Amino acid sequence: MKKSVYISNFLLILLAFSCGQNSSEKELIGNWREIENEYSTWHFYPDSLVFKLSGTTENKTDWKANKSQIEFEIETYDRNSVGKFVDTINKIKIDYQLSNKRDSLFGILKNNYGVHKFSMLKTENYIEYLNRKFGMEFTLPKNDSNELERVDPVYGMKIFMNLENDNVVAKTELSNSLNNLETDIKEFKNKLESYFGTYDLRTERFYLSVYADKQVPDSMITANLAVRIKSNFFLNNKYDAITIPRPPGDTLPINIYRIYESDENKNLEFRKAKKIKTIANTVYN
Incomplete structure (x- = not known):
């Protein structure tokens, strides 16, 4: 009986708010x-x-x-x-x-x-927002295991992937395909530089944040994102007391994190993601 009274009172409150609006x-x-x-x-x-x-x-x-x-x-x-x-x-x-x-x-x-x-x-949630903003439907896979890490979304350039007729369809947050990946990476890193300054850990912290449909296996993600970047370990700059010349082939694979469905991903401060193995063969500055 008490439960029915509480529900009735709650509905009356909602009705009062609703009636008060145009x-x-x-x-x-x-x-x-x-x-x-x-x-x-x-x-x-x-x-x-x-x-x-x-x-x-x-x-x-x-x-x-x-x-x-x-x-x-x-x-x-x-x-x-x-x-x-x-x-x-x-x-x-x-x-x-x-x-x-x-x-x-x-x-x-x-x-x-x-x-x-x-x-x-x-939108009802953040994933629906991404679907509509970037014009690509995808359903994130679920994974609650301990292999998921918390990553800062500020340093991650978004990549979106889905399957159409068993073929990967992909785009970045800056382009409608992966054809301009090198340019997009440079533009994104320049944006980080404008936020945090030139001598920030932007290269080490930069990563690809992949929102791939659950039907897309990790192997397809890495095959389409086989890229490397130059390491900052040997970076010469005006703050160095000693300058060390960069050796040839001094590159690092770009970190790739696959985003999973998680309650924590509703919070824009961090993402729950899994780092996947990189097959890197192309160097982007």
């Missing part, structure tokens, strides 16, 4: 992730908005919307004219438009600091 707000309810930056997430709830922009902490606030605009406020800390930090209210307005399916959003955000254009996808 049709435009109901369309926004759900999980959204920015297309330009997957680390920026927006979770619209009936009673609150929880969002996290790349490089910031999570914020929670009230919100309201109509068919073309979203409004909310957040507290920020700014310096005043004498350099002292003071509490301020950052009023945010987003002019937006939804796709016909109501699962893509195109917005222009205006706040105290300027204007920011962005777009988002509404």
